[in-house]
Amino acid sequence: MDEELISKKELLELKGISYGTLYRWKRKRLIPDEWFVRRSTHTGQETFFPRDLILERVDSIMNSKEEVSLDGLAKILSGAPLDISITLDEMKGLGMISEAARSAAEPFFPGAADFDGALMAYSVGRSLDGGDLSTEDAGTVIRNMTATEDRETLRRSTVRLYRKQGVAFCVVLFDPSKSSFDISSKLVFEMNMPRAAAAFKADIASKRGEEDHE
Amino acid sequence: MNDFEMKGKSSMSGGTFGAVRVDGILSVKGDLTCSTLEMNGSCRMNGSLRISGKADIDGVCRISGDMDAEDIDLDGRLTVAGDMTSENARLNGSLSVGGTLNIGSLDLKLHGSSKIKEAVGGRIVIRHSKGAGYFRADLVEGDEIDIERSKIKVVRGDKVVIGKDCTADRIEYRSSLDVHPKAAVKEKIKLD
Structure with missing residues (x-):
């Protein structure tokens, strides 16, 4: 594409x-x-x-x-990570993720999540709430992102979920312009990581800022 | 952060420093990062050079990687095999960049051949000082371009002045173009 x-x-x-x-x-x-x-x-x-x-x-x-x-x-x-450690419950408390997103992400982040983990829960959670992803799809996407060991590369990638004959599969693409997929598969979800990171950083900065004022 | 100072002839592996001062001949095996650089003599670097503040170079400096400095003052010859970025550079002598030079403001008083693959940025001014050499580039692109004694393939800019002893294959300009009678330009295109 x-x-x-x-x-x-x-x-x-x-x-x-x-x-x-x-x-x-x-x-x-x-x-x-x-x-x-x-x-x-x-x-x-x-x-x-x-x-x-x-x-x-x-x-x-x-x-x-x-x-x-x-x-x-x-x-x-920039896609550069923040030095944070936050639990899913804290994120829910700040209004950054819904209960549905929290329970979908819970198996992957039982303790505190680092920047990448919090970003995954946040971004995938939004698509889950928006109806683009089912709970099972959200799990598939997070599982594949957490399995990507090279975090530097992941932070600059585009993550996609395709569906073919009812079966969902997730791909992590470093350069989406140089890729091509089975034309009978349907693109269900796409997330540009640098853009998702910028949205997440701006949101957590404002939410934590509000908390400080209270 | 520690400063680094040397006189005479020496070699080092690289590293991160505050002020670096070199009088003599230095060879650096890896990357060198520092807050300021003052160099009199000659320097050869196998890695990249990053200076958060000002670089003041009198002599010859050859870098195999990239170079990045807020400010550069040079009397002599600077050769960068990779890319080079700077906010402000005043150079007297010659400059060669194997990749892209991204510059806020460049003043080059040309003395000896200079070659840059691509020079892009805000203001690019090249004046002929002395010597038979030319400034050569595939692309010069910026808001304000004012060049002499240059052989360029494509010049793209807002206000463009092509001075004496220049040749250019194509010029694309927005606000103004001024071509010296002793310059040869094949194609001029006004962008609106």
């Missing part, structure tokens, strides 16, 4: 940003290197970006630029 791309020229025009701004964000690691996709066109080599990812990222940089420093923002937006 080829993700929809946007050319650099179109991106700069659409968002009204300059070359200098784009490359400064890249230097500050606000935009990952792997989003700069080289393609040959009739006018030579051009740079493209995964359309949805880059537009969302540019918006979040432009919206938060005034409150947070670029370096602070880079920490939230």
